[in-house]
Amino acid sequence: MNTPDTPKPRIIWLNMLVFSLTFAIAAIGVPWLALTQGLQTGTLIAAVLATGFCGMSITAGYHRLWSHRAYEAHPAIRFLYALGGAFAVQNSILHWSSDHRVHHQHVDDNERDPYSARRGFWHAHIGWMLREYQASRYHDYRNVRDLQRDPIVVWQHRHYLMLVLLTNFGIPLAFGLLSGDLLGSLLLVGVLRLVVSHHVTFFINSLAHMWGRQPYSDANTAKDNPLVALLTYGEGYHNYHHAFQFDYRNAIRWWQFDPTKWLIRALSWVGLAHGLKTCAEERIQKAVLAQQWKRAEQRLQRLPNGEELRLRLQREYEQVLQRLQDYAAARKAWLEARRKDINRQMEASGLQRQYRELRALWRGQLRLWRQRMASYA
Ligand SMILES: [Zn+2]
Ligand SMILES: [Zn+2]
CATH class of the missing domain: 1.20.81 (Receptor-associated Protein)
Known part of the structure; x- marks a missing residue:
């Protein structure tokens, strides 16, 4: 851990640039477009759908499928999750899952948990990605050997950068050219969608470890919060999740908001998912x-x-x-x-x-x- 005397690790300029530039463009560009030209309904709908695609690829794919093996999914679904994860620019499945397994194994340990909430909101939310805090284990994928047997995971890891560029430029460009609203599509489907997808996922590491109730365990900082669940496709029931991480559900009552669980269950009804694990x-x-x-x-x-x-x-x-x-x-x-x-x-x-x-x-x-x-x- 860094004390005031030890120098902070090196800044990761690429991450700093991507996060701040996209945020600035979305914060300035979108209101400017709305005021000067107005926003087109079709583009808004496309942006919402693209945001959902990114978000659910992370929650249902990266998180519950790959990191926790809470169910099995058809290759077509795994392929879509892999594309959605690259579109969300959240690193490869392999890297994300490795980080996340370390998070569960060493939760709240300021040395080992990559996004320990005990180091404060900023660090858990985004700060952990802005400096080389855990450079020593950056390429250590020993805790995700099982995932290296999934050809889609390996393919996505190998071509991650290309997939990021293809999805992030290709999808907004293609939609903009087809709809005739190129600038709107680049700003809404391109940049705003990315910024929202980023911060929604980041809330799971920050807010979901700070704000809410602990009905299942107080052994760590994870909290259950229906408001955070609204923002995070159901991942706000994080106290339950840390207590029973192998369960494909994060919310266990029917009236609790967990669209990720609903998606997985719907996929199982049509034969695209199976082996859904639940806790007794x-x-x-x-x-x-x-x-x-x-x-x-x-x-x-x-x-x-x-x-x-x-x-x-x-x-x-x-x-x-x-x-x-x-x-x-x-x-x-x-x-x-x-x-x-x-x-x-x-x-x-x-x-x-x-x-x-x-x-x-x-x-x-x-x-x-x-x-x-x-x-x-
Ligand atoms: Zn988890
Ligand atoms: Zn957590």
């Missing part, structure tokens, strides 16, 4: 209960009659855990019986009744627990 509900609930109990214990320690209350609540905590375990075991037994022999209806229905009874008991106990936690956690 019992494990998720256990993590939530443990986190609530931890907070309640900390609060009770500060109360004058805390110890007595703590013992009583501990019994309730153990009870709610037991109910969860009983329910999960009954559900598993019922599902297994159903899978093994659907003809033995008698046995299956007995297990089903038992599972439903235990589910009702667990839900009742959970309601009581939540009321209790409302005043303590």
Whole structure:
């Protein structure tokens, strides 16, 4: 880590130039165009679609598919993600995934986490890319050996620069020539799209580690925040993600905004994705209960009659855990019986009744627990 006495690492001028130039052009050029010539609806729609293409290539492709292997995707989809990632100018799949795996392995470690949020918002957001902070491991791809077996990953890594130039100049130029709005396309589909795609992804490393709740774990700085999820195609449920990184979902409730998860699920319905990994509900609930109990214990320690209350609540905590375990075991037994022999209806229905009874008991106990936690956690 750099102390005030040690000199800062060398500036990476290329990154500095790309980030500041594109930002300046978008910040000045787009309002200027809007005021002098107006913005064309077709170009605006193309810019929104191109931004979504870049964003989802990173979240569904670079992040959940390649970095975490949370599902498998058809080569056609992997090819599109590879193009979208180059269009988003976020380095090659191989490099991005290697950085990201180090981030998860050493999260919040200022020395090793490439974008440790403990070094502040600026560093986690963009500062980490502006200087040679981790030059020593720049070409160290030992933690992504599995990805080197994917020919699309290898091809994209080899031709990354060419793909960046082709997509970033080719797509806006082609659309501008076809639509007759060349300047608008270069500014909106070209530059504004790139700047928005960059900062939206960067928010996952900065905001999603600083602002929000920690329902699953406080072992690291990752936070759950529905507003950040709105900006980041669902990646704002980052506390869940760091707790269960192999899960293809970041938001686990149907009402939470996670379009990346919806895309992956839709791809699986049409046979373009498979092997979608999820965490067992019992494990998720256990993590939530443990986190609530931890907070309640900390609060009770500060109360004058805390110890007595703590013992009583501990019994309730153990009870709610037991109910969860009983329910999960009954559900598993019922599902297994159903899978093994659907003809033995008698046995299956007995297990089903038992599972439903235990589910009702667990839900009742959970309601009581939540009321209790409302005043303590
Ligand atoms: Zn991740
Ligand atoms: Zn993170």
